[in-house]
């Protein structure tokens with residue numbers, strides 16, 4: 221039987237199959253623990269079960285080759301509280317400081333108790349990763365950035381130095397960038413995420429009691445009459461040439477450099493048609509627990525439209541598996557969701573670092589926010605206050621300083637190319653008034669915004685949006701530049717991931733139903749679930765959450 225064609229399209233719950241007598245069915249596969257999805261959350265869950273499950277059998281399945289969005293990622297893991305890497309770098313980071321910052325940054329997405337557990341176990345998490353072969357380095361990046369310089373591995377990856385936090389919480393670098401495996405070149409692009417996943421998947425393949433099935437997608441959960449999840453129906457492409465092509469095409473279609481290009485779309489159509497023609501239905505019975513770790517939903521336009529329409533114009537970031545099937549499968553058996561309108565939309569303006577001295581304005585000329593913040597906050601300001609459209613205003617001093625920074629050998633080639641292209645494609649004028657005309661701002665909004673910014677600096681008054689003093693530089697020297705920071709800028713669109721998911725019991729990872737009670741046999745982790753970053757993402761917090769929540773869902777200690 222061929223798989224249904226509309227699997228990737230809907231936003232509604234995916235209904236389960238109800239079995240009258242699971243023990244009398246003929247199943248194709250059986251396991252104690254089933255993990256759906258082989259990204260960071262799924263791999264962490266499977267490894268944790270192997271380590272703590274007392275010989276339980278684990279089956280991990282993935283719709284594609286495994287790795288998911290986690291493989292495409294920058295490989296930055298948020299960790300602190302005195303990790304080995306921080307200690308080697310001479311960084312002092314008390315657990316209480318990390319906790320205090322995260323309580324404010326994460327905005328109550330999870331309880332303080334859960335955050336405390338995350339912070340106190342953070343050093344152990346890094347050791348656990350290292351124990352599985354993942355490598356980190358204590359070389360500290362010279363400055364805060366959206367992504368550290370080529371030679372920097374430990375860096376300020378969030379909003380720690382922004383005044384609103386820094387005035388009462390000591391800042392510390394907590395972004396731990398994975399060192400690329402020797403066989404993965406970082407000449408043009410980072411490979412930290414690919415290295416992280418390659419290493420962990422290798423560890424998974426050597427772990428006792430773990431098996432995997434690739435090119436296999438879960439289409440339906442199977443529940444017994446009492447509502448317990450007892451298995452899944454899947455569609456699997458048999459091992460061989462078609463499965464190989466399916467994996468290759470998916471990889472092309474998800475490649476970050478290809479974005480939404482014709483080639484990416486062609487590759488995806490081909491991969492989907494291989495699934496449609498060659499996947500065969502199979503059934504898997506699960507004796508204890510099914511863990512949904514199938515990623516987020518940014519690639520499912522119907523879900524974005526339904527839950528987070530403000531962000532519909534953002535470009536989906538992530539692998540093709542990010543169609544929300546894990547969330548919809550959970551909903552089908554009564555799982556409730558939360559923070560589904562929460563999206564992290566990234567407008568990075570740093571590097572170059574000095575661009576944060578400029579001001580970001582709407583199409584009407586109003587300044588939008590503190591430019592020093594992490595790119596997800598800038599993206600949120602653009603979408604929530606300005607329909608995703610805006611300009612970054614710079615003067616020639618900033619542009620010259622920025623160019624000097626871009627020329628440094630430690631700047632990534634892709635970041636240099638993006639910043640230069642954005643500048644080249646922007647507008648330029650001798651005076652602010654002329655620039656305003658070019659931008660078709662009619663009521664003097666830009667001039668007012670620049671005047672206000674400059675006056676506050678001259679008067680040593682606090683910045684309107686709380687930008688740090690050393691990043692407030694008056695915009696005085698023409699020519700003036702307007703860099704387009706809108707959602708659809710060619711070559712540098714605003715990229716977005718979804719943050720909401722299935723509500724879970726924060727002690728166990730069990731999926732919760734409407735009565736706030738766990739659904740028997742069902743767990744969730746990573747971006748399929750509500751987690752640490754469900755209200756606010758900073759670099760490293762999604763991978764860290766995937767590891768934390770995956771290990772929690774897969775752990776049999778004290779349960």
Ligand SMILES: Cc1cc2nc3c(=O)[nH]c(=O)nc-3n(C[C@H](O)[C@H](O)[C@H](O)COP(=O)(O)OP(=O)(O)OC[C@H]3O[C@@H](n4cnc5c(N)ncnc54)[C@H](O)[C@@H]3O)c2cc1C
Nearest residue numbers: 257259261288289290294296438515541746747760762763
């Ligand atoms: C370019 C980029 C850079 C990023 N950089 C960082 C970073 O440096 N640090 C950070 O913290 N975060 C980063 N993120 C975000 C982060 O990578 C993701 O949020 C995180 O990896 C999600 O992990 P996951 O395990 O939940 O999902 P995934 O890694 O996407 O794994 C889900 C897996 O489930 C599979 N799957 C889906 N549906 C099914 C189904 N029905 N049946 C079977 N299998 C299924 C998919 O094929 C996939 O392999 C980045 C994201 C991108 C795209």
